[in-house]
Amino acid sequence: MPEGDVLRRTAATLDAALAGRALVRAELRWPDAAGIDLTGRTVLGTRAYGKHLLTRFDDGRTLHTHLRMDGSWRTYRGRRAPGEADPFVRALLAGPEAVALGIRLGMLDVLRTVDEHTVIGHLGPDVLDDDFPVERLPEVLARWAQDPRPTAEVLLDQTVQAGFGTIWTAEALFARRLWPWTPARDVPDPATLVMTGRELMSRSIPRPRPSRVHGREGLPCERCGSPVACGTARKPPMERPVFYCPVCQTAR
Incomplete structure (x- = not known):
């Protein structure tokens, strides 16, 4: 999508x-x-x-x-x-x-x-809007604070924050070395994670940028050389693939 x-x-x-x-x-x-x-x-x-x-x-x-x-x-x-x-x-x-x-x-x-x-109106703040970092990010973080769902699922949830799909969910989690199934409420710095995804997405607006982890199942991780894996977020029929490095992004 x-x-x-x-x-x-x-x-x-x-x-x-x-x-x-x-x-x-x-x-x-x-x-x-x-x-x-x-x-x-x-x-x-x-x-x-x-x-x-x-x-x-x-x-x-x-x-x-x-x-x-x-x-x-x-x-x-x-x-x-x-x-x-x-x-x-x-x-x-x-x-x-x-x-x-x-x-x-x-x-x-x-x-x-x-x-x-x-x-x-049912959507969360658009992460690419100009006012997002100052005015809307606190609203998003309040929703993250008590959410027990896996982090990948919360990033994909358009009612929490709008704009992320499978690509930038995977890329943001990889950039921050976070295991995709860490409970959202346990992420130590959700603001940095969300803003990292926003920055990566913003850089891709002028022209698409190559993925570091998304779509690279079985290929070597650029950081550690381990094969990139692919898991699943959300339940059928809304499940989505999540690509990650099983070594760089381990559960904490």
Whole structure:
């Protein structure tokens, strides 16, 4: 599933193609939104929050999309885009200079901008927001303080803090040499762990960075040379893989 850095890049790409421009074509190929016409509306911009995208318009409405596991937004220069008729295209937004296609989207709805809280209000603070370190981190730490769940599961829980997925969960834990199944309430310095993940994710926004541990099962750990292992966080059907070094990240 795309993580916070991917959503930030996607939002920036949509802004470069559409922000400040009136749509000359708009198609929402989604059962609950098929009758909604956004043609003529000016795109104010797209905001990423956690794993959600909020594209706002000048008439006080927001197009809310979620990529889930396989979704993406792709932009093309010009008035037409290849693959517009593809059945996996769920949204088409065309400005005078570029076209954006929402492909395999996992969620789509149009709502009043003032009602955005109805789709993201259940989420914790977005770790990539500018105000996170000073204003929102204390709120996150309060949730960590008494949580008995494994640390990897708490990092993945979007209601605690929004933005981390399997990649940056694994990378943050590896960077801090923490065993992924340490109870969250027993982590000696959760603030440093969360902020480490935030920093790693932030560095990946301009361009993706290679993983140090995620996806490297069986390959040698770059620190100690031991084979990287892969465990599981959360219960079915919400389980997620967690890659870690069984030597560098031992239980304490």
